[in-house]
Amino acid sequence: MAVSSCRRYSTKYNGTKRTKPASDGSAQRSAEFHEAQQAARKTQKVLSGLLALAILAPTAWYLPQLLSQPSTNRIFDPPRFTPFTVIAREVVSPTSILITIRPNAATFDPEPYRDSWAKGPWSVEIKQPELQIARSYTPLPPSEDTQDGDLRFLIRREHKGEVSGYLHSLGVGATVQLRGPHSEIELPEGVTDVVFLAGGTGIAPALQIAHTLLDVRSNQENRKPKVRIVWANRRREDCMGGKSSLEPGKLNFWTSNSAKQEPSNVLVKELEALQRKHAGSLTVDYLVDEESTFLDQKKVMQLTKTTSDTESDPQLEKVDRKWIFVSGPEGFITYLAGPKRWEAGIEGQGELSGIIGRMRLRDWKVYKL
Ligand SMILES: Cc1cc2nc3c(=O)[nH]c(=O)nc-3n(C[C@H](O)[C@H](O)[C@H](O)COP(=O)(O)OP(=O)(O)OC[C@H]3O[C@@H](n4cnc5c(N)ncnc54)[C@H](O)[C@@H]3O)c2cc1C
Numbered sequence: 625m626a627v628s629s630c631r632r633y634s635t636k637y638n639g640t641k642r643t644k645p646a647s648d649g650s651a652q653r654s655a656e657f658h659e660a661q662q663a664a665r666k667t668q669k670v671l672s673g674l675l676a677l678a679i680l681a682p683t684a685w686y687l688p689q690l691l692s693q694p695s696t697n698r699i700f701d702p703p704r705f706t707p708f709t710v711i712a713r714e715v716v717s718p719t720s721i722l723i724t725i726r727p728n729a730a731t732f733d734p735e736p737y738r739d740s741w742a743k744g745p746w747s748v749e750i751k752q753p754e755l756q757i758a759r760s761y762t763p764l765p766p767s768e769d770t771q772d773g774d775l776r777f778l779i780r781r782e783h784k785g786e787v788s789g790y791l792h793s794l795g796v797g798a799t800v801q802l803r804g805p806h807s808e809i810e811l812p813e814g815v816t817d818v819v820f821l822a823g824g825t826g827i828a829p830a831l832q833i834a835h836t837l838l839d840v841r842s843n844q845e846n847r848k849p850k851v852r853i854v855w856a857n858r859r860r861e862d863c864m865g866g867k868s869s870l871e872p873g874k875l876n877f878w879t880s881n882s883a884k885q886e887p888s889n890v891l892v893k894e895l896e897a898l899q900r901k902h903a904g905s906l907t908v909d910y911l912v913d914e915e916s917t918f919l920d921q922k923k924v925m926q927l928t929k930t931t932s933d934t935e936s937d938p939q940l941e942k943v944d945r946k947w948i949f950v951s952g953p954e955g956f957i958t959y960l961a962g963p964k965r966w967e968a969g970i971e972g973q974g975e976l977s978g979i980i981g982r983m984r985l986r987d988w989k990v991y992k993l
Pocket residue numbers: 747759760761762763777778779780781782783784785786787788789825828
């Protein structure tokens with residue numbers, strides 16, 4: 625090898641030597657050295673040019689595309705699924721967990737989901753890889769502990785549920801596949817009042833709406849809408865520590881009968897912190913079936929009676945300002961606002977009936993999530 629490279633070296637310079645008559649040995653060496661330097665400089669220039677091209681060409685091609693894409697597309701790539709890793713898992717109750725997941729690929733966007741949060745409630749699909757089935761889940765608003773790109777979910781384990789059971793079985797470090805995002809409804813500008821009746825995991829879209837209206841669309845103080853959430857659960861264990869102003873008598877009875885008041889669970893703590901942050905704009909009340917505190921016409925009336933004194937845009941229709949959302953299990957939605965209906969393969973709103981339908985509320989738009 626050493627011989628061969630040496631031979632190549634000598635051949636080159638011997639060749640050059642033969643075309644120029646040699647007068648002086650040192651001048652010849654200097655000319656050779658000068659030529660070699662020039663050749664090296666040329667090669668360096670060509671290489672630098674190629675390197676710059678290699679770096680700049682893809683950037684110049686990719687950057688306009690990147691900037692023109694909605695921000696969430698940088699993480700999601702529908703119809704393909706995107707891999708995420710479970711980075712935290714917290715138990716909320718015997719049937720519910722909070723999981724936090726992080727995209728496997730690094731994101732350089734500080735707010736990769738801002739388009740979704742600006743619109744209102746949204747969901748993603750999560751895949752069960754063995755059965756190749758996917759179900760919808762609702763990302764919770766970011767918390768102080770989450771990084772850019774992280775997503776959190778409240779997952780309730782359904783009895784013999786395929787995907788919820790799979791998600792409950794995952795530990796920290798496991799991979800999950802997500803697809804989306806899917807916007808559920810785009811909230812109009814100028815909303816002044818929201819009453820959100822949430823059953824079970826229906827609390828997730830309630831938190832999304834509060835986040836969109838009170839954090840993302842941060843209006844001036846006097847334009848902040850009023851958001852009133854009622855969270856109904858079958859069992860106290862799902863909303864441990866949550867108090868209600870809607871039926872204080874019954875709750876006091878329950879509380880005073882408890883040997884000691886149980887501490888708030890992780891989600892109730894988060895809701896309490898949110899209420900403190902948005903004092904005057906956000907209230908959360910808790911109702912529990914097993915304590916016989918149910919949502920009825922009287923309570924819905926109570927919630928819709930006192931509306932905000934927020935200045936509203938006179939151009940907007942009255943019904944665009946005040947919204948009642950109902951979200952939760954099928955029976956919960958049907959009882960309060962009548963069943964949703966499948967229309968041409970899409971789950972539609974169906975007609976308004978149930979408790980709210982009978983109330984014939986004027987000025988309020990009702991939406992089933
Ligand atoms: C937009 C949207 C957002 C959602 N967000 C959330 C969320 O944030 N958190 C959350 O926990 N859930 C959420 N859900 C619900 C979620 O999508 C799933 O429906 C839920 O997790 C149950 O799915 P699963 O695969 O575990 O249960 P499945 O396997 O679909 O079973 C559902 C129920 O049906 C029963 N069942 C299944 N097969 C049969 C059968 N052959 N005969 C009789 N009974 C049967 C099961 O026992 C179970 O109780 C959301 C749903 C939607 C539409």
